Amino acid sequence: MSSPELYRPIELTFDGAAVIPADRTPLTVRLRHAASQAERVVPGFWDGGTTYRARFAADLEGEWTWQTDSADPSLAGRSGAFAVERGDDRGPVRVAHRFHFAHADGTPFRPVGATAYNWLHQDEPLFTQTVDAIAAAGFNKFRFMVFPQGGGYVEHVPALMPFEKTDGRWDVSRPVPAFFQRLERAVEMLGEHGIQADVLIYNAYDRGQFGLNELTESEDAAYLRYLVARLAAYPHVWWSLCNEFDQLERPDDRWDRTGALLAEIDPYDHLRSIHNWIELYDNNQPWVTHASIQNGSVTTDFGRANLYRDVWGKPVVLDEIKYEGDIPERWGHLDAEQLVHQFWVSTAAGCYASHGESFVTPSGSLHMVEGGPLRGDAPARLGFLREVLDGLDIAGLDPIDKWDDPAYVAGIPRRQYVQYLGRSAPTSWPFRLPIGVPGERLQEGDRFEVDVIDTWNMTVTPVGRRFTLTEVQRNDAYDRASAPIDLPEGASIALRITRVGG
């Protein structure tokens, strides 16, 4: 094999003497980084027959040694060594600058996500087409469920299920290796396309069809340990406990405990969230790394989504803001212009959003259920949004004057700003910036360049002249000497305002 790479999974395989029920951890691997003496411990897992594996992703370059520990003598006391080199991987995405994300190597990550809940359970060619389509559109995060979906708009029932049954009941001590190998292949495929895998662990959409929503809390925990042992070494995994968790009638404290368990057992501390239906989860819980919110209405106007940032002090990803499509349900018939608008409103609020499509597919399903080619007009514009975000000089956009700026300008004070002018730009924009707290205060003489971003036509046009602050008031600053910027009236325009001196 080629030399193990930093942040990439390194797989160790062991042939055991017997089948160990998978609700127990069959072995652990203790790893030591030679130079720093840092120690890591990862769980192994059963992978069929008497095959056991453990996966490890190194967060430090150089020599590592390892040895196994197990109650089973055939798996205990194995040892080895490897050397890790830096490759292209930037490492897991973490929370950065309180409200934003960055890879382990510090590179900002700006999620612009896609969604197809039941994708994992589709056959080829749909399975691969889906990933190709979302990658081509420029999405960099993808939400999908491990367990299969039941209910409306679901037109395909998978043969492969995650567990065997014992006495007619799902038996979490007997996972189906082929199911989880397929899941891993799915996660790998996303990674190969540069897409973060936002893995929905439990499922509120079973609706009694498969009964996987009826596992007990301890069965859920056994499955969680198994899933983490298999997937956590993939750097691009995000954990989401459930989509619309409150469709399941469970006390919140069961979710609290499950989330806390996940935080405890994941050796890599991947991002963790839970997504709401009608009732919001308490995202102040320490196990939650970022809020994953369903509420389209907060993205339909300014001054809303930013409120969620304040209450949790964590990044906010609006993982359901309704869908581009043509079904009668009001969650599924946004037009592309409106959906793109809502992404830009989310951006100006210092938040992130996810896309989904609800056009009816040839099978009678929806893209957001099964995946497939994208048909809407939004994806290209969202790929463009992502390019704009990736082109920013700053770690993330924060509302500058969060509760008082009538223009909802976001950015980092005195460095770079984005102002979104909404779906219908005025004929011109006189240079004005909010001051806000905290952060550096604008000064007379500060110089800026401005780019006019057409969010629908996907153009970035430098204004081509510089603006200099001539008047700094209590809460706003102006260039009164320069002519206003002419805008394409009625278009969906954003402005990127970058300080270049002064």
Next chain:
Amino acid sequence: MSSPELYRPIELTFDGAAVIPADRTPLTVRLRHAASQAERVVPGFWDGGTTYRARFAADLEGEWTWQTDSADPSLAGRSGAFAVERGDDRGPVRVAHRFHFAHADGTPFRPVGATAYNWLHQDEPLFTQTVDAIAAAGFNKFRFMVFPQGGGYVEHVPALMPFEKTDGRWDVSRPVPAFFQRLERAVEMLGEHGIQADVLIYNAYDRGQFGLNELTESEDAAYLRYLVARLAAYPHVWWSLCNEFDQLERPDDRWDRTGALLAEIDPYDHLRSIHNWIELYDNNQPWVTHASIQNGSVTTDFGRANLYRDVWGKPVVLDEIKYEGDIPERWGHLDAEQLVHQFWVSTAAGCYASHGESFVTPSGSLHMVEGGPLRGDAPARLGFLREVLDGLDIAGLDPIDKWDDPAYVAGIPRRQYVQYLGRSAPTSWPFRLPIGVPGERLQEGDRFEVDVIDTWNMTVTPVGRRFTLTEVQRNDAYDRASAPIDLPEGASIALRITRVGG
């Protein structure tokens, strides 16, 4: 004395043998309700010299017996009995129906509050004038601080302070009885005027002038126990830990512990909150009964304040939405029309708001600091709002279709609704209601009466004809047969829509 009344303080006075430092509880009184055998325990307090008192407010009518317990033999083993009769008091205000308030006897309480932080520390006639003015305007809650305020716009320094000093440092074991007797008189005066006393326990506005913000956590706790022992038997007390708590540089977990202590020691479980400056407190903490929020911007447009309800699942009182006044700071120069508008937006969001005035007073201070006569045009309209709220048939206004109704109608489905049309009403309103979840679904044939409420001119005008639903769609219901309601175009209009049959 007249017979003790239900919910009203009953005071027991004891002459002790010595001065017991007030950071210890000098005695407790154990009370037993004869009929139910229910037991209550309340702390006593030192009130100067060798005088000790304990106050108790009964929550059950009939015979009670009591006896004291104390480490001091002169205070131990006292006993007695009294009979409690129902009077006019409705009892402490509690959270009701998740997002609203009601007195212990079940009567809904709809807070429309006023604010003068430093009122307690003013001389007569200002002191009494303030209460007369806010009562005359119709406010039913009043926020004020126990500790004196320092900083800008404070023009009066009180002589009376809460503690003696020992070695130049405030000594919480030596409270000043006259200070707390004055506080009690202030609380009583509010009660006599039908006003809930929203007591701000700690003070982020000391600014080093008095040094009362520099008590240690254990000193804060001793003061809290003393305050609770003195005030908690007053039925109309609300506790607010601090206004703009995050102006003080304290770790959040100190506030968590202080709030939890308050919840533990208050025998009456009065309402408890904490009020923010820039950083929101975690109002999911179990000790918090309702969110007390500073954020004027959420009341300037629809679809915002309701978001706070969702994240905490508790009542939301917007205790600072900026002030009616004429000072240069943007928090202090709202005009009355705008402030009244913001109260109605808050109402439609299922929240409550508080008023304050920032006209400069003759002393150079502001009403919101020292009190005095009210000069603005908002108070009369807010008294009118309170009348409208008190006239509702329902326990409170909840957004009917919380994230999807473009009209932001609030109420209880199929019973009563309020729709606020904003600062500039259209010429007419065709009868339409949202359906929403959860709650009863509207039916064709449901009949309604509508009142047109002019929020500025303070009139309620019945439309005088009935409306019958002719069309119930997925998310909205209409009376297509009736002519729209004519409205005074451009006025600030709300509609009260009450089901009367069908």
